[in-house]
Amino acid sequence: MATTTVISGPEAGSAALPTPPEGSVIVTVKIARFNPEDGKGAHWDTFEVPALPSDRLLNLLLYIKGYLDGSLTFRRSCAHGVCGSDAMRINGVNRLACKLLMKDMLPKDGKPLTITVEALKGLPVEKDLIVDMEPFFDAFRAIKPYLMTSGHEPTGERIQSASDRARFDDTTKCILCACCTSSCPVYWNEGSYFGPAAFVNAHRFIFDSRDEGAAERLDILNDVDGVWRCRTTFNCTDACPRGIQITKAIAEVKRALLFAR
Numbered sequence: 001m002a003t004t005t006v007i008s009g010p011e012a013g014s015a016a017l018p019t020p021p022e023g024s025v026i027v028t029v030k031i032a033r034f035n036p037e038d039g040k041g042a043h044w045d046t047f048e049v050p051a052l053p054s055d056r057l058l059n060l061l062l063y064i065k066g067y068l069d070g071s072l073t074f075r076r077s078c079a080h081g082v083c084g085s086d087a088m089r090i091n092g093v094n095r096l097a098c099k100l101l102m103k104d105m106l107p108k109d110g111k112p113l114t115i116t117v118e119a120l121k122g123l124p125v126e127k128d129l130i131v132d133m134e135p136f137f138d139a140f141r142a143i144k145p146y147l148m149t150s151g152h153e154p155t156g157e158r159i160q161s162a163s164d165r166a167r168f169d170d171t172t173k174c175i176l177c178a179c180c181t182s183s184c185p186v187y188w189n190e191g192s193y194f195g196p197a198a199f200v201n202a203h204r205f206i207f208d209s210r211d212e213g214a215a216e217r218l219d220i221l222n223d224v225d226g227v228w229r230c231r232t233t234f235n236c237t238d239a240c241p242r243g244i245q246i247t248k249a250i251a252e253v254k255r256a257l258l259f260a261r
């Protein structure tokens with residue numbers, strides 16, 4: 001990325017700048033840009049944005065889009081850490097922009113703050129902070145992430161004890177944000193690797209006492225692109241915004257492959 005453009009005034013954007021709120025400080029937000037249609041190639045743009053301690057990074061991106069550069073492109077939906085759509089690389093670490101509070105980033109000594117924002121690594125960049133999620137969802141679909149049963153449909157609910165439910169509780173929390181898979185060095189180097197999110201979602205069904213597809217899924221995960229390629233580097237666990245113990249889940253899947261579940 002060769003060039004950097006600084007954009008800080010209303011002339012660059014689509015609306016008049018509002019008065020910065022009381023108590024706000026100016027933060028520099030450096031964003032990796034790419035538009036396949038403008039011929040500029042990959043480059044950095046830098047924006048000066050007022051931020052309150054109560055803001056999330058997502059608020060700053062929305063400010064940039066609303067007042068400084070309407071062409072900035074990123075995904076977001078819920079703004080509350082639920083939908084998983086605003087995963088991006090913030091200061092080199094995969095995070096959800098809507099969960100990153102400015103009070104945790106602003107220096108206590110009042111020094112200037114620069115935040116770098118890039119698209120997730122390991123997935124093709126479509127535009128600015130938007131990556132093509134299809135390779136990620138291909139791996140998710142490959143592990144058959146749904147309840148598999150045989151025989152007649154039960155006439156009532158499928159009963160499960162609290163302890164059986166607890167067995168896979170952690171992996172039910174996945175919101176498919178891709179923070180884990182796109183922080184995995186094995187995935188960066190070998191895109192055919194299923195990646196940790198696929199393992200997490202396989203775990204969720206393999207250890208569900210109501211499911212009968214464990215053997216089929218384990219067979220898939222035993223593949224050359226499956227769990228054995230994991231190097232247990234913990235990047236995925238560190239990146240997960242839901243706090244899922246991903247490396248532990250992968251170890252449990254490996255154990256299930258070696259022994260009976």
Ligand code: SF4
Nearest residue numbers: 184230231233234236
């Ligand atoms: S623990 Fe395994 S899946 Fe997770 S980041 Fe490391 S190599 Fe990738």
Ligand code: SF4
Nearest residue numbers: 174175177178180240
């Ligand atoms: S396991 Fe965590 S980091 Fe990975 S996709 Fe699910 S929620 Fe995101």
Ligand code: FES
Nearest residue numbers: 077079083084098
């Ligand atoms: S916008 Fe939904 S998780 Fe951030």
